[in-house]
Amino acid sequence: MTKSKTKSMTKESVIISQLQQDIINNSQKGFPLTKQPYKTIAEQLAQVNIVTNELRVFLAIDDLINQEVLSRVGPVFDHKKAGASTLAAIAVPTKDLDKIAGIVNQFEQVNHNYGREGSSGQQKYNLWFVVTASNMVALNNTLANIELLTGLAVLVLPMEASYHIDLAFSINVTGVESPTSNQEAMQLDTVNKNDCTRLTEIEKIALRSAIEKGLPASLLPYRLIAQQLALTEQQVLMQISHWQEEGLIRRFGLVIKHRKLGYDANAMVVWNIPNDDMDGIAQRLAKCAPVSLCYQRPRRLPDWPYNLFCMIHGTDKNLVLQQISQITEQLGLELIEKDILFSFKAYKQHGARYSKADSSTQYPSDKKQGQAHG
Numbered sequence: 394m395t396k397s398k399t400k401s402m403t404k405e406s407v408i409i410s411q412l413q414q415d416i417i418n419n420s421q422k423g424f425p426l427t428k429q430p431y432k433t434i435a436e437q438l439a440q441v442n443i444v445t446n447e448l449r450v451f452l453a454i455d456d457l458i459n460q461e462v463l464s465r466v467g468p469v470f471d472h473k474k475a476g477a478s479t480l481a482a483i484a485v486p487t488k489d490l491d492k493i494a495g496i497v498n499q500f501e502q503v504n505h506n507y508g509r510e511g512s513s514g515q516q517k518y519n520l521w522f523v524v525t526a527s528n529m530v531a532l533n534n535t536l537a538n539i540e541l542l543t544g545l546a547v548l549v550l551p552m553e554a555s556y557h558i559d560l561a562f563s564i565n566v567t568g569v570e571s572p573t574s575n576q577e578a579m580q581l582d583t584v585n586k587n588d589c590t591r592l593t594e595i596e597k598i599a600l601r602s603a604i605e606k607g608l609p610a611s612l613l614p615y616r617l618i619a620q621q622l623a624l625t626e627q628q629v630l631m632q633i634s635h636w637q638e639e640g641l642i643r644r645f646g647l648v649i650k651h652r653k654l655g656y657d658a659n660a661m662v663v664w665n666i667p668n669d670d671m672d673g674i675a676q677r678l679a680k681c682a683p684v685s686l687c688y689q690r691p692r693r694l695p696d697w698p699y700n701l702f703c704m705i706h707g708t709d710k711n712l713v714l715q716q717i718s719q720i721t722e723q724l725g726l727e728l729i730e731k732d733i734l735f736s737f738k739a740y741k742q743h744g745a746r747y748s749k750a751d752s753s754t755q756y757p758s759d760k761k762q763g764q765a766h767g
Contacts, residue, residue, distance in 0.1 A: 407461075409654070413456070415571040434450045438450075478526075479551040480521065480522075482547070484545070484548075503741060506740040507739055511734050562685055660735050661735075674701070
């Protein structure tokens with residue numbers, strides 16, 4: 394397989410090899426639960442005639458992490474099963490946006506934070522972030538503290554219904570399409586379950602905390618986690634597999650920062666759908682190829698009339714607008730009120746944190762936060 398590279402598409406994008414693109418397109422889901430996962434990935438790639446080996450795969454992924462193309466290799470949790478979560482927004486005077494975003498970023502419970510602008514030019518909510526916590530009390534305390542420290546009201550928009558959530562979409566930044574193997578078909582390494590002691594609740598909490606930020610940089614990541622937690626490697630593998638089966642882990646694999654790969658024309662389309670038409674329209678919208686996310690959130694009248702959200706990621710703003718126009722026409726939504734909020738700056742992006750101890754009076758830490766690109 395050639396190692397051709399592509400030039401930077403935006404000032405934020407980076408250059409990746411063909412092998413790295415192939416790995417991304419084959420390992421966003423179903424990261425192997427095997428003792429040597431990078432060897433397993435190499436074997437999967439061989440099935441589609443991509444010749445590589447365990448060490449090359451590991452080094453390619455490690456380089457993607459160092460370049461901040463990947464936020465982590467690990468789990469994406471189901472928010473409702475893992476704890477409490479909400480999308481939130483603040484209407485910030487333009488001159489204060491970076492300052493207020495910096496205050497919001499200091500909260501460990503905030504895992505995504507973007508500046509967005511509406512297509513109408515009348516949209517006052519321009520700072521959008523996601524807050525996660527172990528429970529609703531901790532979540533509400535965080536939101537209250539954000540309001541206290543910023544001096545601004547927070548628009549709180551928890552998810553009410555999910556119609557489609559899948560940020561694991563294929564990329565092509567090299568100009569060469571990546572062949573894909575059936576990466577989700579990989580089974581857990583054969584094990585005698587009778588020899589695998591179940592984890593206690595304390596051990597489960599420790600394991601969740603260990604993998605939330607991603608697997609350690611090691612050819613044998615599960616063994617390393619097991620050693621750190623005084624567990625067996627097989628216990629770690631079995632528990633992660635069980636969490637996937639029960640839906641606590643929605644996706645396990647490479648988590649990309651799309652802006653780093655030139656996907657910076659990212660539109661959050663918000664619709665004011667009549668309540669009786671919600672399910673029908675949302676289900677059809679969720680099936681449209683460009684849509685990576687589709688979910689219902691509450692209206693907050695009079696300031697926020699929209700109740701259906703969908704995300705479309707792209708490398709060109711005009712192309713994304715064209716896709717939105719085509720979807721609107723195909724589904725007959727021309728008369729439905731909507732707005733299109735493009736992200737113009739990514740202030741923060743990392744995996745959700747649920748297992749960290751919460752406090753009813755928790756304030757931001759002094760730990761410096763770096764800018765992320767999502």
